[in-house]
Amino acid sequence: MKNIQIAIDGPAGAGKSTVAKIAAEKLQYTYIDTGAMYRALTLKALRTETNLDAEMAITELLRQTTIELVPSEQGQRVLLDGEDVSEEIRFPNISSNVSKVAAHAAMREIMVDRQHEMASRGGVVMDGRDIGTAVLPQAELKVFMSATVEERARRRFEDNNNRGIASSIEKLQEEIALRDKLDSEREASPLVQAEDAIYLDTTSLTIDEAANAILKLANERMA
Numbered sequence: 443m444k445n446i447q448i449a450i451d452g453p454a455g456a457g458k459s460t461v462a463k464i465a466a467e468k469l470q471y472t473y474i475d476t477g478a479m480y481r482a483l484t485l486k487a488l489r490t491e492t493n494l495d496a497e498m499a500i501t502e503l504l505r506q507t508t509i510e511l512v513p514s515e516q517g518q519r520v521l522l523d524g525e526d527v528s529e530e531i532r533f534p535n536i537s538s539n540v541s542k543v544a545a546h547a548a549m550r551e552i553m554v555d556r557q558h559e560m561a562s563r564g565g566v567v568m569d570g571r572d573i574g575t576a577v578l579p580q581a582e583l584k585v586f587m588s589a590t591v592e593e594r595a596r597r598r599f600e601d602n603n604n605r606g607i608a609s610s611i612e613k614l615q616e617e618i619a620l621r622d623k624l625d626s627e628r629e630a631s632p633l634v635q636a637e638d639a640i641y642l643d644t645t646s647l648t649i650d651e652a653a654n655a656i657l658k659l660a661n662e663r664m665a
């Protein structure tokens with residue numbers, strides 16, 4: 443069977459990363475969480491007190507930064523200049539600031555180059571916002587995953603609980619709706635469904651059901 447590229451896009455909390463990870467494991471493909479790369483850059487910008495709205499400064503900061511996604515037994519680890527920041531990049535202050543950082547076109551060009559390089563090593567499952575439209579427009583399989591805002595907030599709430607982070611569902615719902623808006627309305631590679639992507643509504647699907655739906659489509663494309 444041939445190795446293919448699988449692009450999974452969709453809004454925050456649609457279950458993309460959980461499902462992409464399972465699909466990648468089953469297929470023995472590389473999993474690339476591009477959101478983690480934007481989160482890592484946001485963390486560095488906050489630490490260095492770089493103005494998040496300054497496109498040139500954020501772009502220059504990325505040039506001086508290494509971000510690695512390293513597989514490990516506890517899942518994919520995110521290394522920022524060699525430091526493991528896998529937990530820290532999920533904190534609420536990163537979630538609420540990442541859309542600002544991710545909006546800069548010049549910075550995104552560099553991120554996309556790095557993502558191309560990572561995807562060039564065989565079978566890959568990549569998740570994000572612009573994978574099917576900008577990063578891997580040639581991907582053999584493109585899936586656009588979504589779910590209602592209420593359901594996505596409920597999932598983030600549970601996620602946070604499991605990580606020991608206190609949150610409120612109402613506040614998460616507001617944050618997710620705002621992030622959807624910022625990600626969808628920005629000029630540079632906004633969150634839109636690629637024309638040739640398959641829409642997968644996960645509102646009433648379990649994680650396994652969503653992963654199986656993607657694996658079934660992948661098997662069809664590989665045949």
Ligand code: DC
Nearest residue numbers: 454476477478480540544570571572
């Ligand atoms: O998937 P996530 O919540 O970890 O993504 C964090 C942010 O990064 C999200 O608000 C939008 C941005 N992002 C992006 O602009 N392009 C991507 N390919 C992935 C994420």
